């Protein structure tokens with residue numbers, strides 16, 4: 001679905017991405033993990049054309065991304081960020097309907113599609129008429145997901161989608177979202193700080209450090225056959241309650 005060839009991105013003296021070669025297969029879920037500043041969000045933003053490489057190329061379905069064809073590209077992609085990234089002055093239906101409206105959808109079509117997705121994402125229908133401040137964090141995230149799914153995109157990009165949620169809501173949403181991804185068969189690329197969450201969702205984990213890919217593979221491969229000590233350290237650097245005992 002995506003191919004990155006020797007992608008470099010700098011921000012002044014700061015290295016964002018440093019020679020990324022990556023293929024993302026259609027229908028699979030890929031999790032980008034790595035320390036803070038490793039380049040995860042930059043990589044995700046390159047896929048949707050919110051960032052551009054200084055050198056190298058990003059291909060989508062075999063074609064290099066072009067700035068003059070960006071709108072058509074973005075319609076194929078749903079993008080979800082932490083807390084849903086909703087506009088506070090619009091109610092949920094206003095938020096999810098923004099893009100469809102610019103494409104000429106009628107209010108009735110927007111409402112029908114939003115209700116259908118609310119059922120799929122287990123958001124009570126009346127929550128669609130509430131403003132973001134009147135929704136819980138989990139509900140805001142569901143609205144963000146509905147917004148991303150409105151145009152039935154082939155790809156979903158999620159940047160720390162569950163980062164701000166309490167553990168129980170996060171646990172439930174992880175289960176629901178994984179089932180949803182499997183059912184819809186979308187290509188999903190997800191950024192998370194949580195190794196267990198990455199393993200839960202992903203067919204392939206891509207571990208980044210300092211703008212480079214350290215290792216990529218199935219979650220088990222990174223655990224059982226780490227390419228270097230850093231991989232093992234990163235994959236196992238999580239406390240359990242038992243550690244405190």
Ligand SMILES: Nc1ncnc2c1ncn2[C@@H]1O[C@H](COP(=O)(O)OP(=O)(O)OP(=O)(O)O)[C@@H](O)[C@H]1O
Nearest residue numbers: 011014015016034035036037038039040041042043
């Ligand atoms: N617009 C920008 N201007 C300047 N520097 C940037 C910009 N975007 C990213 N960077 C820098 O590029 C590097 C990679 O950033 P990025 O946000 O991709 O990392 P990340 O792995 O997503 O980090 P985090 O886990 O903290 O969100 C960091 O050093 C960051 O400070």
